[in-house]
Amino acid sequence: MDKRSVLLKGNLRQYVMVIALIVVIIFFQILTGGVLLKPLNISNLISQNAYILVLAIGMLLCILTGGNVDLSVGSVAGFVGAISAIMMLKMNIPVLPTVIVSLLIGFLIGCWQGFWIAYVGVPAFIATLAGMLIFRGLTLVVLQGTSLAPLPDGYTFMASGFIPDFTGAGKLNILSIFLGIIASVLYVLREVNNRRNKKKYGFETSSSQAFIAQIVAIVAVINAFTISLASYKGIPMVLVVVIVLILIYSFITTKTIPGRHIYAYGGNMKAAQLSGVNTKKVMFWVYANMGLLAALAGVIFTGRLNSATPKSGQNFEMDAIAACFIGGASTSGGVGTVVGAMVGGLLMGVLNNGMSIMGISIDWQQAIKGFVLLAAVAFDVYSKSKSK
Template sequence: MNELKKLMKNNIEKFGMVIALAGLILIFSVLTGGTILSPLNITNLIMQNSYIIILAIGMVLVIITGEIDLSVGSVAAFVGAVAGVLLINLELSVYIAIPLALLTGALIGAWHGFWIAYMKIPAFIVTLAGMLLFRGLTMVTLGGRTLAPFPAEFRTISSQFIDDWFNGNEYHLLTIVIAAVAILSYVVYEVMRRRKNIELNISVESNGLFIAKLVFIALVMVAFTERMASYAGLPYIFFLLLALVLGYTFFTNKTVSGRHVYAVGGNEKAAQLSGVKSQKVKFWVFVNMGVLSAVSGLMFAGRLNAATPQAGQLFELDAIAAAVIGGASLTGGAGTVVGALIGALIMGLLDNGMSIMGVGIDWQQAIKALVLLGAVAFDIINKNKKK
């Protein structure tokens, strides 16, 4: 028990997010009569929040460097409009249109990165200008109209499910097989990591606590699998999100470039004296943000099956809120990809749960604002305690 208390105290932000997410699930389960945990609703929760999760992953890197990006919603809308013109008006193949749309996002990110990293113009001003510029260009590109429908191939990733190779009746058997492999892989990884830490004389949790952690996470994965397998299985977008979360987690934790991002946000001058090229780091962080904004715009357009001038409204605020609620510090140097994921799920769960309960959009916005304020206040109070 003492070890558990010490572990929670040392990881108060991480456990706080998980507890908050679990608490919200429990509260909405009671208030909605279990509807929040129905297979259909869990699937909708993943699909409806996929584009916010994608943006939150990019936004957390931007915030870690001590910057901000207010343009991501407008960029997502603009890229969706570009995709609409390429696929619907010009009838290009998806294998040509999607790379061109992603390149558009990268160029926009490079445009922002140039002014911020090399010209030293504050990110708030540059991306605010970008928000207005690309919202206007979206309307110009679409001529104020909505373009629809998109080709079926384009909509596959954002709205379709993987086929069941085993042709299960009551359950989607391929989903169960994938989950079994994932659980086994996770257990093997954790055991190997623990052994390596012991060999390096790095302190680890007790055997009992370690086993309890494995069992708990495995049970959560089993419960999630049962819900998804009893409906239509796993959507393609789930695998994209999983790849992004794992890929960016590896990048931030295990690569030199990832550590440079934290170094620049923690203390830019010290990082420069250590040989880190801070301008280059910030430039590529914004290029990355542009690409992920493009991916988000494509996913949103695919799910909506239309390119519309109103797309991406307030996406930037949801992405920033997800990153901050997930533990990212607006002063830079702190934040994780997994935290951003949990923050996005908390925001999505709030929207979804209150919508099921019939709460009006006005009260939804007010409650989300209070949650964001509370997350920032918690971060500041926690930092003051450490000082």
């Protein structure tokens, strides 16, 4: 087997999902008459799916521990959004303390569920199912069946605001273009450094031609994306939040000992225990982290909606789980990446957005997303059977 075949086989899931995302984008760009990739729609696409991407990051870590999921994240997000609205509108608490307390509440909820799962031994499915029922009920209790709106501008800024252009150049947001150039330079430096390190330690690398082609393609996508945003209102604040989370959690999962422990747990729990991994601690912190990110998603969604409603968060967990599996996470755990989960989330977002533009009903949208999820998991099972 040559070098190219080894590289392709090792990254098959990622390649297939990226290609699928590109195909779906081109497909809907044609069918919608070019509406999909208009600057306004791209900005809306980011805002509409940011909270799902945030949840997908946390859900990925849960799935890595052995295919476990958190069914409570939608209810937790709705509950935290309701609490934050009550704090601001009924208790007159300023925005910043409200956001901090909201995130803390989500973290404590995650610790609560992590305790039952890791130290009591309640299966994650049951513990989080109970959490889904508990916090859905509490959301209805605290809101008393009514919605709270409108919310302060400072609260909604993170979900629906844009980074201001300090250059004052007019219609085109120069700051967005500048940030795109910086991102391109950082990406090139990172890839060159990674390639150099792989060669240094004798790992397989792609050919120079393939490497250069990849660099050129990604840089072109980054700058086309930022130029498109620059022609509307610039870079959404929520995009910055998502990018920061991607960078942080990519680093944690690939460069730190806790990240390696999560993968080791999912790969073989008994072997991880014999190697000295505190598996209970790993499971506890994975679900504590999920609670924190669920709270952040709740703040983002409530801010975007500019209202706290009793039904906020419904089915969020399903979209997050689907994003992870579509993005290449294994149903048995131990396999998956943050970037892959983001690709899966974007694929789901493009499907939703494209079908909505075309006027396809919600019923058919749900059915089509179900078929996509089934195909992704079937591909995972097939690829495993072929590798044995």
